[in-house]
Amino acid sequence: MLLWVTLALGYNFLFGICGQVSFSHFAFYGIGAYSVVILLFQLHVPLPLAILLGVAICVVVALVVAIPSARLEGFYLALATLALAQLFVVLLNEGGEVTGGTGGIASYRLPAIFGMQLRGPWYTAVIVALLLATYFILRKLDHSWFGRACRAVRDNPEAAAAMGIDVARTKVVAFTLTSALAGIAGMVYAFVDNTVNPPIFGVENAFLLLFMVIVGGSGRHAGAAIGAVLLFLLPFWLAPLVGHHHVLVFGVLMLAAILLQPKGLIGIWDRFSR
Amino acid sequence: MGSILEVRNLSKRFGGLTAVSELDFEVREGEILGMIGPNGAGKSTTFNLIAGAYPASSGEVFFKREPILGLPPHQIARRGILRTFQHNRPFQGMSVLDNVLVGAHRLFNRNTRDEETARRVRAQELIEFVGLGDLAQADVGTLSFGQGRLLEIARALAGEPRLILFDEPAAGLAPAELERLAEIIRGIAARGIAVLLIEHDMHFLLPLAHRVVVLNFGAKIADGLPDEIRRNPAVMDAYLGSHAPHP
Numbered sequence: 001m002l003l004w005v006t007l008a009l010g011y012n013f014l015f016g017i018c019g020q021v022s023f024s025h026f027a028f029y030g031i032g033a034y035s036v037v038i039l040l041f042q043l044h045v046p047l048p049l050a051i052l053l054g055v056a057i058c059v060v061v062a063l064v065v066a067i068p069s070a071r072l073e074g075f076y077l078a079l080a081t082l083a084l085a086q087l088f089v090v091l092l093n094e095g096g097e098v099t100g101g102t103g104g105i106a107s108y109r110l111p112a113i114f115g116m117q118l119r120g121p122w123y124t125a126v127i128v129a130l131l132l133a134t135y136f137i138l139r140k141l142d143h144s145w146f147g148r149a150c151r152a153v154r155d156n157p158e159a160a161a162a163m164g165i166d167v168a169r170t171k172v173v174a175f176t177l178t179s180a181l182a183g184i185a186g187m188v189y190a191f192v193d194n195t196v197n198p199p200i201f202g203v204e205n206a207f208l209l210l211f212m213v214i215v216g217g218s219g220r221h222a223g224a225a226i227g228a229v230l231l232f233l234l235p236f237w238l239a240p241l242v243g244h245h246h247v248l249v250f251g252v253l254m255l256a257a258i259l260l261q262p263k264g265l266i267g268i269w270d271r272f273s274r
Numbered sequence: 275m276g277s278i279l280e281v282r283n284l285s286k287r288f289g290g291l292t293a294v295s296e297l298d299f300e301v302r303e304g305e306i307l308g309m310i311g312p313n314g315a316g317k318s319t320t321f322n323l324i325a326g327a328y329p330a331s332s333g334e335v336f337f338k339r340e341p342i343l344g345l346p347p348h349q350i351a352r353r354g355i356l357r358t359f360q361h362n363r364p365f366q367g368m369s370v371l372d373n374v375l376v377g378a379h380r381l382f383n384r385n386t387r388d389e390e391t392a393r394r395v396r397a398q399e400l401i402e403f404v405g406l407g408d409l410a411q412a413d414v415g416t417l418s419f420g421q422g423r424l425l426e427i428a429r430a431l432a433g434e435p436r437l438i439l440f441d442e443p444a445a446g447l448a449p450a451e452l453e454r455l456a457e458i459i460r461g462i463a464a465r466g467i468a469v470l471l472i473e474h475d476m477h478f479l480l481p482l483a484h485r486v487v488v489l490n491f492g493a494k495i496a497d498g499l500p501d502e503i504r505r506n507p508a509v510m511d512a513y514l515g516s517h518a519p520h521p
Contacts (some may be wrong), residue, residue, distance in 0.1 A: 021406070096301040127318055142383070144390070145375070145378075145390075148368070148372055148375055148376045149376065151365060151368055151372075151376075152365045152376045155365045155366050155368075156363050156364075156365060158327075158347075158363070159359060159363040159365065160348075160365075161346070161347040161348045161351070161381070162325065162348075162351055162359075163348075163351055163355050163356070163377050163379050163429070163433060164348050164351035164352040164356075164379050164380035165348055165376075165379050167348065246441070
């Protein structure tokens with residue numbers, strides 16, 4: 001759940017603040033997870049280098065997708081990222097020895113750091129640290145000239161350009177940065193259950209992330225966090241009532257949010273706390 | 275006084291239509307240059323060519339003696355030409371102060387807290403200068419149309435322009451607001467910022483401008499002091515029609 005919140009915060013920056021509809025956020029989560037596992041256990045790269053290389057892979061893939069898309073209107077980024085997300089899952093399934101195919105890679109273990117084996121509650125502390133770091137980085141960015149430029153680009157690209165903002169570059173930087181953050185979250189995920197396999201990184205979860213941000217309240221960090229927690233827990237609460245049909249409930253919630261409360265749950269909170 | 279913006283032989287054709295034809299003029303340092311003409315005379319096209327929104331068919335534009343024609347809009351803005359929009363274009367969901375800070379985008383280069391604080395103080399001063407002092411924290415969605423126009427001006431000034439372009443700033447404003455606007459524009463020129471003002475309201479423009487360029491059918495038909503323009507029969511004919519009374 002903490003990782004979902006981390007992902008939702010990053011996706012909120014990209015979608016809610018910068019206005020870019022992307023479906024590849026989960027693919028980058030997967031790229032981060034698979035990169036670090038393959039680098040560590042098949043290529044036997046030391047951990048710090050594996051992390052750096054994993055981030056570099058995410059950055060390069062993000063740039064390859066974002067640079068051509070940013071020159072076109074927003075819709076093309078959605079298509080390009082959807083294609084990337086699908087392609088990624090196909091590659092995982094067809095990857096043979098390297099990716100472990102449909103079964104993924106399992107039974108590995110996080111190398112010891114300074115002679116210590118992080119596990120159990122200590123590993124939870126790592127996830128919490130990641131969540132907090134992501135939050136503070138994104139909040140700092142949001143309140144800087146870069147965050148304002150992102151919002152300006154989302155709202156009115158022509159006026160943003162007239163203020164000296166390089167619209168294409170702002171989009172590419174925001175996309176690459178949030179994708180790299182997703183990749184780092186993916187690296188942390190890889191050692192939660194010590195297994196990575198293709199179904200986790202499919203397009204369904206990318207849509208779920210979009211739902212989380214919209215239902216919670218796009219453009220707001222608190223909104224993204226609330227949405228992530230709610231939609232993560234909802235299937236557990238709903239299971240006794242509707243079994244596996246919780247996706248239907250998500251659909252209704254999503255429609256309700258778009259039609260009745262475009263500012264999401266955080267918008268309702270604002271109204272009552274005023 | 276030297277010229278800050280020089281436009282030479284500027285033309286723009288849209289298919290068979292020549293919107294701007296071999297236009298020559300200059301804006302001098304610290305002056306208010308008015309550009310007038312009836313609807314469809316090519317004023318807005320000229321404006322958009324200078325701001326980089328459209329590519330020109332031919333000609334040259336120099337800003338501080340450097341050619342700028344063909345640069346994308348954000349590069350032109352970064353060199354110190356900032357603009358307002360005829361139809362207000364605030365960034366929604368942000369406060370007035372944050373909107374003005376977006377205008378200062380080109381000046382951010384150090385990424386320090388001091389820089390952010392200094393820019394905020396400066397933005398607040400500009401908001402007060404245009405008369406929106408009480409509304410700095412307000413959401414832009416709550417502004418009236420006239421206040422939105424003032425925000426456009428504060429946002430453009432936040433980038434510390436050497437030249438500011440106004441696209442029909444008087445459009446849609448009430449008479450009381452026009453007086454305030456004229457006062458603000460004079461204040462801007464008094465700070466040494468050159469002003470290029472595109473306007474079709476002559477009654478607003480003539481008392482305000484230091485010099486006036488008149489366009490009709492994309493070509494310049496007159497260029498001179500406001501008094502000369504007032505007395506120029508060709509201008510009156512083209513602009514108001516031959517039966518209209520003189521202002």
